Amino acid sequence: MAQIIFEKRDGKYDAMFVERAGVLEEVACPKQPPIPHDMFHYAIEHVLQLRGFIHRAAAGEGVGFRMTEEAESEAVERLVETMQADSWSGRPPPAEVIDLFLTTCAARETQPITISEEAIIAIRAEIDRLAAAWNALPARGRMMLEV
Numbered sequence: 001m002a003q004i005i006f007e008k009r010d011g012k013y014d015a016m017f018v019e020r021a022g023v024l025e026e027v028a029c030p031k032q033p034p035i036p037h038d039m040f041h042y043a044i045e046h047v048l049q050l051r052g053f054i055h056r057a058a059a060g061e062g063v064g065f066r067m068t069e070e071a072e073s074e075a076v077e078r079l080v081e082t083m084q085a086d087s088w089s090g091r092p093p094p095a096e097v098i099d100l101f102l103t104t105c106a107a108r109e110t111q112p113i114t115i116s117e118e119a120i121i122a123i124r125a126e127i128d129r130l131a132a133a134w135n136a137l138p139a140r141g142r143m144m145l146e147v
Helices: 037-048 053-058 071-088 094-107 117-135
Strands: 003-007 013-020 023-030 142-146
Touching: 003 037, 003 053, 023 037, 037 053, 037 071, 037 117, 037 142, 053 071, 071 094, 071 117, 094 117, 117 142
Parallel strands: none
Antiparallel strands: 003 013, 003 142, 013 023
């Protein structure tokens, strides 16, 4: 298992660290409450056991803004966008979230993954769990997550 480390920072960005060959590589992570952007990736990939940005980064793939396209990773990216919107919009019924996900996939010409209302509820619970731990951290506090 690999670890991803998130560090709370002042300003517009937090940080994410990925270990590569014994060295921690830092990635600027936009603050997008309730959790940093890349932590949304972790929540979704962890709950659904999918391979997206976090798993690919932990496996050693470059963590730049452009990774080689993979269908599952692209669908995870669309779900991250959808779950961020869900967090900011008062959490509508899960069926509406699924509709938004499908619309987002269609607009970006991404093959969607199958997602259930129960999965949306489980992802929300994971986001809430992560947000509670994140909010309890002081500036420069770190959260280590197993991937």
